[in-house]
Amino acid sequence: xxxxxxxxxxxxxxxxxxxxxxxxxxxxxxxxxxxxxxxxxxxxxxxxxxxxxxxxxxxxxxxxxxxxxxxxxxxxxxxxxxxxxxxxxxxxxxxxxxxxxxxxxxxxxxxx
Amino acid sequence: xxxxxxxxxxxxxxxxxxxxxxxxxxxxxxxxxxxxxxxxxxxxxxxxxxxxxxxxxxxxxxxxxxxxxxxxxxxxxxxxxxxxxxxxxxxxxxxxxxxxxxxxxxxxxxxxxxxx
Numbered sequence: 001x002x003x004x005x006x007x008x009x010x011x012x013x014x015x016x017x018x019x020x021x022x023x024x025x026x027x028x029x030x031x032x033x034x035x036x037x038x039x040x041x042x043x044x045x046x047x048x049x050x051x052x053x054x055x056x057x058x059x060x061x062x063x064x065x066x067x068x069x070x071x072x073x074x075x076x077x078x079x080x081x082x083x084x085x086x087x088x089x090x091x092x093x094x095x096x097x098x099x100x101x102x103x104x105x106x107x108x109x110x111x112x
Numbered sequence: 113x114x115x116x117x118x119x120x121x122x123x124x125x126x127x128x129x130x131x132x133x134x135x136x137x138x139x140x141x142x143x144x145x146x147x148x149x150x151x152x153x154x155x156x157x158x159x160x161x162x163x164x165x166x167x168x169x170x171x172x173x174x175x176x177x178x179x180x181x182x183x184x185x186x187x188x189x190x191x192x193x194x195x196x197x198x199x200x201x202x203x204x205x206x207x208x209x210x211x212x213x214x215x216x217x218x219x220x221x222x223x224x225x226x227x228x
Contacts, residue, residue, distance in 0.1 A: 009152070032212045043116070043202050043219030044155070051213065089154070093212045099168070100217070102155040 012109045019077040023090035023103045028071060030092035034100070035064055035075045039086045047075070047088075051095075077108075085110045114138050116220035118203050124226045125193065133188040133223045135203030143209035144186040145217065146178060149200040161186060162209040193227045200224050 013019045025033065031052040036044035050057045050064045050073075057064050063076040073090050089105035116137045125131050137144060146158040160168035161180040175197075177189040186203055204217040 034212075041221065043204070043221050045219070046216050049213070091155075095212045097210050098212060099157050099160075099170075100155075100212070104152070104154050 009104065010107045010109065012111060013080050015080060015082060015110050015112050017080055019075075019080045019084070019108060021075045021077075021088050021106045021108065023073040023075075025071050025073055025090065025092040025103070026101065027092060027094075028068075030094060030098070030101075032093050032095045032098075033064070033066060033073050034091045034093075035062075035073075036089055036091065036102075037084075037086045038089070038105070044089070080108075080110050082110045082112060084108060116203055116205055116218050118201075118220035118223050120223060121221065122224045122226075124228065125190065126228050127193060127195070129190075129193075131190045133190070133201055133203075133225075135186040135188075135220055137184055137186075137203075137205035137218070137220075139205055139218060141205040141207050141218075142183050143206045144180060144183070145204040145206075145209075146186065146188055147202040147204065147219075149202055149222070151199075155202070158188075160209050167209055190225075193225075195227050198225055198227045 034049045035047045037047050038044045048059045048062050048064050050066050055066050061078045065074045087105045087107045090103045091100045093100045119134045143162045148156045157170050158172045159178045164180045179187040200222040202222045203220040206215050206217045
């Protein structure tokens with residue numbers, strides 16, 4: 001399943017499928033990006049980050065892709081599990097003294 | 113306790129009430145943050161403190177008054193709020209407010225505030 005930008009607030013996928021969550025960031029000067037996961041009743045939790053000198057970074061079951069040309073960030077979750085159900089949002093910033101600017105978020109729902 | 117804790121978890125108040133939100137971090141961090149999370153809106157930074165000194169006030173109305181007595185504790189004093197102030201208020205901490213890389217912000221669970 002795939003979300004489109006910030007205007008599709010929900011994404012529903014089948015357990016075991018791959019999920020792709022997209023984010024369009026605003027500042028072409030931003031040089032550091034973070035994906036957060038927020039489960040119901042909890043605060044946001046860091047998932048993975050990427051610096052602007054990279055275009056791809058992999059973690060455990062997650063991959064972040066950065067396309068600076070079109071100011072686009074995506075989070076790919078492999079073999080999505082029910083525990084992945086949450087709101088996911090991206091944040092951009094300038095490493096040197098920048099404030100985190102958060103995207104609206106996409107709610108991921110995993111169907112068993 | 114570990115991480116970042118916030119109390120109360122839920123708060124309902126009238127527009128004429130005065131209440132306070134409390135945040136405590138047990139991570140030895142030097143920077144603490146208040147964020148507002150409204151329904152269907154991105155997280156908004158409100159205040160940043162570093163070593164007890166306020167370094168950022170993101171044009172927050174004066175009815176929100178932060179206090180940071182030490183690097184481990186952060187308060188948000190609320191006075192004559194409006195219904196549109198109803199939101200989830202999140203506290204976060206990090207080692208240093210000046211850098212983002214290798215300076216992960218750890219968030220508390222938030223206080224769900226409802227203003228009647």
